[in-house]
Amino acid sequence: MSTHVTRLQGREAVARQTMAFHLDKPTGFSFKPGQAIDVVLLETPGTDAQSARHTFSIVSAPFENELIVATRMRDTAFKRVLGALPIGAGIAIEGPFGSLTLHNDRARPAVFIAGGIGITPFMSIVRQAVHDGLPQRLVLLYSNRRPEDAAYLSELQELERHNPNVRLTATMTLMGDSSQGWSGPRGQIDEAFLQRAAADLAQPVFYVAGPPGLVEAMRQTLNDTGVNDDDIRSEEFYGY
Template sequence: MTSTPVRLQRREEVAHGTMAFHFDKPAGFAFKPGQAIDLILQDPAVAGTDSGRHAFSIVSAPHQDELVVATRMRDSAFKNALSRLPVGGAAAIEGPFGSLTLHNKQDRAAVLLAGGIGITPFMSMLQHAAHGALKQRLLLLYSNRRPEDSAFLAELQRLEGENPSFRLIATMTQMEASHLPWMGERGKIDEALLKRVTEGLANPVYYVAGPPAMVAGLRATLEQAGVDDDDIRSEDFYGY
């Protein structure tokens, strides 16, 4: 696959320990909301090695004039190199790829289940839906330890206000460690919560994204709730 050069426009912290990186979007680059790219760095410490590239879901939507990715800033060769990339610095991308995209039948609701940084493909979907004023019913269940750890939470709350077809259910699992107030749900996404918030949705399709253990647990929860495996689509996020 041919790589395409990009340059870093800016970076920002979107949650505690989580950074978003904004790159220019190459002319003619097209993708579907929910797809991913490989980001390739030219830092001498990682260039030309397996540590020089990383797959990221695209946070931005197709109508936007930038490509945005987000990641938890752990101590790895790639992420250390990414943290050193200056504004204006050169990188490259390959893609897009991935099949975690919304189904075409808009009369069927979409239930999105995200854990932590698994929110990234859903950000693209939800921004695209708001921009296009899609009538498809969208429900996001978003689980984090604390509000401080919840990437793009304010942006999601804004999107909920803009799109009457979108509902956000954010839940926190470790509020005892938080310094911020929280009036929303608490605890993990379980069968009881799922059944309560999805009541009345027409024949939904379920999408799950997050760390592998969480994805496996949520798939099991969905199956226990009686969701057919054919109506579940998932993506594991390794190394985020």
């Protein structure tokens, strides 16, 4: 793990109240898809050092020449400063770290379960896998309240359309609040949902990322359907 000072190249909205931040990739910086970095603001927004530092999974894939992180823009000191940083401003990153990375046995499919912004590590994994033409089957189960909240949904739909190894099932849990149409599944990911999604997969490895409540519920549901803990990997995103 190392520390680099890099620059903010740009930012864009990727869903409602959700921004992606594009950073220069420092020379020599390498990471595995699914890993995270600490983003450290050079000007501390609060009184404690902790409020200047947040952990984010890297959305971009190693083959890309920039680093992208994405987050819900809640009203916290860190995010206020990050959201207002001028383009070109310096920003420190530490990392990479984390082991939510794709298993090596290409014969075993991966099932990624993302709650909201928990999609970030899986974006990097899927982008890199498609770029490399990996033969592995990748199944993505993506749960959001509404389509407006689902970051990178259209990119994932596009990746699925062009890659037989990628399968996406997105579900919306609060369509009553949405101003967009949705013809896909509704409701939370439950046991029946998981069984349908994995029915044709031989010995899949499951990955879960999102708010702690979702991660805990998914681990329990997977255990209930007979999946061994050894085949479940997860990352909890606190603060939502």
